[in-house]
Amino acid sequence: MAIEVNGVSIETTDHGYLVNHLDWNEDVARKLAEIEGITLTDKHWDVINYLRDEYINNGQNQPMERAVLKDIGKRWGTKPASKDLYLLFPLAPTKQGTKIAGLPEVMRKGGY
Incomplete structure (x- = not known):
């Protein structure tokens, strides 16, 4: 494909x-x-760039949702709720976000 x-x-x-x-x-x-079906906003780019940075500069790390929430909260100045990330990436922030970030598919199950 x-x-x-x-x-x-x-x-x-x-x-x-x-x-x-x-x-x-x-x-x-x-x-x-x-x-x-996603129109990218600045918040999407924050998550995408974070995921890319973690993968490229941190030993191919593909963080679980809890780590994404914590680290994105530092960038945004307030910790988002899980729901906030799902509003950005409805099919799972760590999976759909990773896809848009151009990174390999996350093979683990869910995981908060």
Whole structure:
């Protein structure tokens, strides 16, 4: 499976995740978000950039929701509720957010 972004074909898995996270850029994120039915806001970008930073600069860490809530709260100045993240990424912030961030699919079950 592949998506077209700016005239370039980018390979994705059967579940819509990028095959190579190095193919990601903001235009790719916008296309992935569009496919997911999400219009990206600054808060979406905060979560996306956080997830990418954790994966790329922290040993391929894919944090669970509790860690995302805590760390995003530091960026936003107030700790969001789980519901706040689900309003941004309705199909699970750590899974749908990771997809839009161009990172490998999270294989663990749920997890708060």
